[in-house]
Amino acid sequence: MKQVTVVDHPLVQHKLTQMRKRETSTAGFRRLLGEVSHLLCYEATRELPMTKETIETPLTDMEAPILAGKKLVFASVLRAGNGLLEGMLDLVPSARVAHIGLYRDPETLQPVEYYFKSPDDLSNRLTIVVDPMLATANSAIAAVDKLKERGAANLRFVCLLAAPEGIEKFSSAHPDVPIITASIDSHLNDHGYIVPGLGDAGDRMYGTK
Template identity: 55%
Template sequence: MVFESKHPLVKHKLTLMRHLATKPKKFRELIREVAMLLCYEATADLKTSDIEVETPMGTAAGQDLSEKIGLIPILRAGLGMVDGIWEMMPGAEVWHIGLYRDEETLQPVSYYNKLPTFPTVQVCLVLDPMLATGGSAIATVDILKKWGAQRIKFVGLLATPEGIAALQEAHPDVPIHIAQIDSHLNDIGFIVPGLGDAGDRQFGTG
């Protein structure tokens, strides 16, 4: 399933991120804020258990998260999404997967993976600002499934219809939570109208 955010704050902040004049510091702040908002939507179905807590005025029934969350940022652009989500879920584990896209074939190449031997979380959130060709997302989900992950969700800023179709075909069980679906993929694999290279714009390397 594909969940495109309708939240006004998401749309507003995404518009600011797209703007050519937005500097890296502001871009990093915005990606953190949008990631936080998207996480709120992507985690609406997390499982909880009933607990009771003591308040200053008595006892209250409440809910406690019963699933452990793993954040899987795809290096390097996914790094900017971690802090906002981590602020909301400080107990989440963070595991990095490094992939880069071969500019000739547009296929992902893996260069870093430090997942532990066995899964330590029940829900994995794959974080990548751009779902363009879908190659990096597919490769990351492949890695997580081989690792033994049971529940996986993709969370990103922008997606193309081509990238969504590719990820859904390869992994129809992975929900896609996105800020906005853009028009198309151009002939060099960039999202149009997009926002440029999310990694370069975060780290000032473009």
């Protein structure tokens, strides 16, 4: 579990509890997801490189800290990843965006790719992969595989919930990619869903079945 950071801030945990509730509406779930994504983004970007520039305040000149290096990339695993993506873009509107279209075959639980679009230059950028659930980890592994094929070398994975089985499998496949999550839940059920979990994040976010 050394590869995993659990964001146990009280606001994150409170909002996550509201999201777990069966009676939470689609609008409420979507709003809470955006709010939690802000807080997860703070943790995921904690170690961004900084430099300084000379600025003029209303009182004097000063050397002030600013972000250094190329703009980072948010890589959303469609479709549910967009809920985290939108909130994170609120904080880092200049970030580049990659979209990775994957769906899970209901029988094999293996990922099937149907779309991929990313910035050309990933080699010198921090790439943060976002997907609400790290369950079987099959989709997460496939997404990171694809990004590495395109040259990404500095990656992080951000999710709301993670299952121990998913963490173990992801960490074995990509030991160099840190995981940032709001909770490590109990286990996966026979259908590959996280328990106690919060249901299907995409369905709850978009009001679909």
